[in-house]
Amino acid sequence: MEKFCVFCGQKPTQKNNEHVIPQWLLELSGRPDRPAFFGFDHKGSEFSSRIFSFDSFKFPACKDCNENFGRIEDAVKNVIVRLKSQNVILGKDVSLLLDWLDKIRIGLWLALYYLSKNQMNIKPPRFHISTRMAMKDRMVAIYESDASGFKINFEGVDSPVFSLSPSCFTLRLGYIALFNASCDFLVSRRCGFPYPMTVERLNDDGLYNYTLAPGLERAIFPIIRLPLIHTSWQFYQPIFAANLMTKNEMCQSLYSTPYVLRHSLDFDKGIGNVFTQNNGRIGLISQEVEYRIGELQYETAWLSKRLKDQTLSIQAQLLEQLPVSALVRKVAAQNRRWMKLPYLGAQGK
Numbered sequence: 597m598e599k600f601c602v603f604c605g606q607k608p609t610q611k612n613n614e615h616v617i618p619q620w621l622l623e624l625s626g627r628p629d630r631p632a633f634f635g636f637d638h639k640g641s642e643f644s645s646r647i648f649s650f651d652s653f654k655f656p657a658c659k660d661c662n663e664n665f666g667r668i669e670d671a672v673k674n675v676i677v678r679l680k681s682q683n684v685i686l687g688k689d690v691s692l693l694l695d696w697l698d699k700i701r702i703g704l705w706l707a708l709y710y711l712s713k714n715q716m717n718i719k720p721p722r723f724h725i726s727t728r729m730a731m732k733d734r735m736v737a738i739y740e741s742d743a744s745g746f747k748i749n750f751e752g753v754d755s756p757v758f759s760l761s762p763s764c765f766t767l768r769l770g771y772i773a774l775f776n777a778s779c780d781f782l783v784s785r786r787c788g789f790p791y792p793m794t795v796e797r798l799n800d801d802g803l804y805n806y807t808l809a810p811g812l813e814r815a816i817f818p819i820i821r822l823p824l825i826h827t828s829w830q831f832y833q834p835i836f837a838a839n840l841m842t843k844n845e846m847c848q849s850l851y852s853t854p855y856v857l858r859h860s861l862d863f864d865k866g867i868g869n870v871f872t873q874n875n876g877r878i879g880l881i882s883q884e885v886e887y888r889i890g891e892l893q894y895e896t897a898w899l900s901k902r903l904k905d906q907t908l909s910i911q912a913q914l915l916e917q918l919p920v921s922a923l924v925r926k927v928a929a930q931n932r933r934w935m936k937l938p939y940l941g942a943q944g945k
């Protein structure tokens with residue numbers, strides 16, 4: 597397999613390696629060289645576990661790309677440390693956290709593609725971290741459990757649907773769990789932004805043609821109609837970067853409205869503001885407010901199991917909402933079998 601940079605997708609220049617789960621996070625959680633579980637290798641009908649040290653979970657990258665993306669790691673470190681030590685996140689940090697979750701989610705997808713040497717015969721990735729980060733609507737729901745310690749696990753990243761479409765995963769950092777999802781128009785309609793009236797499949801590689809309608813210009817509760825485990829804070833962000841990039845005047849004019857402008861963090865880059873959802877109420881994020889996540893604490897084994905089910909079934913649902921082929925529909929149905937497999941990442945207590 598040709599090596600490619602996980603950030604830009606090109607042949608890596610001045611070869612370097614990216615820790616998909618960053619070194620600073622490994623250090624926060626214990627010894628970076630401890631063994632962890634990274635799914636299964638399949639040879640015919642035989643399966644063997646991939647177990648190797650956490651800090652060798654790294655993949656090709658260009659030196660420059662790695663340095664550029666190092667800035668987001670430096671910035672997000674404080675956000676994770678604050679979540680870990682005080683159970684709070686500042687309003688101004690949520691969009692950054694969502695950027696970082698895009699980076700980790702796509703990084704894990706490319707990492708698993710490398711590790712499985714493409715066992716499922718998936719075509720080479722057509723996007724990479726730099727072309728997918730902050731490009732599509734996204735959300736995060738933050739949960740807390742009574743787990744002790746700060747073990748790192750990720751759920752849903754070795755499933756059949758994720759290998760086709762890395763739309764959602766759960767990152768568990770000890771007692772904090774981040775359920776993250778991102779796909780085309782995940783929240784647009786119910787955040788009042790332009791939304792697709794019709795969608796047509798262009799091919800089986802995940803390319804669709806959308807016909808957009810003007811936004812409803814009001815937020816509708818709940819912002820997504822998916823069966824999410826209840827939590828104190830959920831954050832939703834419409835992103836229209838890809839729609840601005842189409843240079844289609846009709847499409848651009850749908851976004852040039854006072855409502856979209858008022859509800860954007862960076863209109864020119866197509867970055868919407870963050871909508872909050874808390875106990876049945878929708879709001880817009882306030883930059884300096886501290887959002888406390890520890891109001892609800894779940895039993896750790898129960899939460900882990902339920903978050904895994906939630907991740908795998910929402911992956912399937914997001915795919916099934918689209919006009920996919922019969923073959924892809926089969927893959928979505930298979931996804932539910934993955935619920936029985938062990939979690940990836942740190943093992944034991």
Ligand SMILES: [Zn+2]
Pocket residue numbers: 601602603604605606608609657658661
């Ligand atoms: Zn690169």
